[in-house]
Amino acid sequence: MRIVFLGPPGSGKGTQCGLLVSHLKVPHISTGEMLRKSIRSREAVGLKVEGDLKAGRLAADAIVIDLVEQRLEEPDCNPGFLLDGYPRTTYQALALETCLMSLKRPLDGVLELCINSEVLVERLAARAKIENRADDNPDVIRTRLQQYQRATFPLVQFYSKRKQHYSVDGLGTVEEVFERIKDALEAIRTKNKR
Numbered sequence: 001m002r003i004v005f006l007g008p009p010g011s012g013k014g015t016q017c018g019l020l021v022s023h024l025k026v027p028h029i030s031t032g033e034m035l036r037k038s039i040r041s042r043e044a045v046g047l048k049v050e051g052d053l054k055a056g057r058l059a060a061d062a063i064v065i066d067l068v069e070q071r072l073e074e075p076d077c078n079p080g081f082l083l084d085g086y087p088r089t090t091y092q093a094l095a096l097e098t099c100l101m102s103l104k105r106p107l108d109g110v111l112e113l114c115i116n117s118e119v120l121v122e123r124l125a126a127r128a129k130i131e132n133r134a135d136d137n138p139d140v141i142r143t144r145l146q147q148y149q150r151a152t153f154p155l156v157q158f159y160s161k162r163k164q165h166y167s168v169d170g171l172g173t174v175e176e177v178f179e180r181i182k183d184a185l186e187a188i189r190t191k192n193k194r
């Protein structure tokens with residue numbers, strides 16, 4: 001299956017995609033993870049995006065689009081993929097649509113994990129204590145949530161118009177959310193068979 005996960009920071013996209021990899025047997029492509037890796041290894045891309053990530057701003061569209069397009073051409077993506085954190089802007093969504101059209105592999109669906117912002121702040125503050133991520137401090141979390149509302153939330157409408165959008169309640173335990181996601185994937189499979 002070819003699925004995009006949408007949701008604000010802390011909504012559980014990364015957590016749920018991690019669980020779904022073995023369920024669906026497709027790779028998990030997290031642009032946040034790819035960018036952090038390139039920062040850690042001091043690659044040219046990493047040096048360009050480091051300041052943006054630290055400040056909670058989005059990296060430049062051109063950089064992320066390029067990373068994802070190269071990744072989607074790798075053979076392990078032939079059976080499908082889980083895109084986590086991409087697209088995050090309308091420009092990226094249009095680029096993805098064009099790329100998948102040229103690969104003749106359209107998206108099966110877009111899952112939005114819905115959750116309120118108080119829970120998000122609590123979750124990210126809890127992660128800050130464990131993982132020491134530079135972008136999990138309160139000021140940067142606020143910037144990331146604002147970015148989401150401004151740049152990424154309009155994608156709900158973008159994919160609704162294309163009848164590809166499905167929303168999933170992201171509140172509850174990891175296992176409860178996972179069960180809801182599996183149900184939504186089943187609904188997508190059934191709809192796409194028709």
Ligand code: B4P
Nearest residue numbers: 009010011012013014015031032057058059085127173174
């Ligand atoms: P990401 O790594 O995608 O960061 P994120 O949005 O915070 O999502 P994440 O996957 O970490 O959180 P999750 O919801 O899984 O991006 C980082 C940065 O990279 C961005 O701010 C941006 O600067 C840049 N970037 C990435 N993609 C880009 C793009 N396409 N364009 C431009 N820039 C881009 O979970 C968070 C926490 O919640 C975890 O600690 C988890 O344990 C906990 N959690 C999850 N589910 C839970 C549950 N049910 N109950 C309790 N806790 C739960």
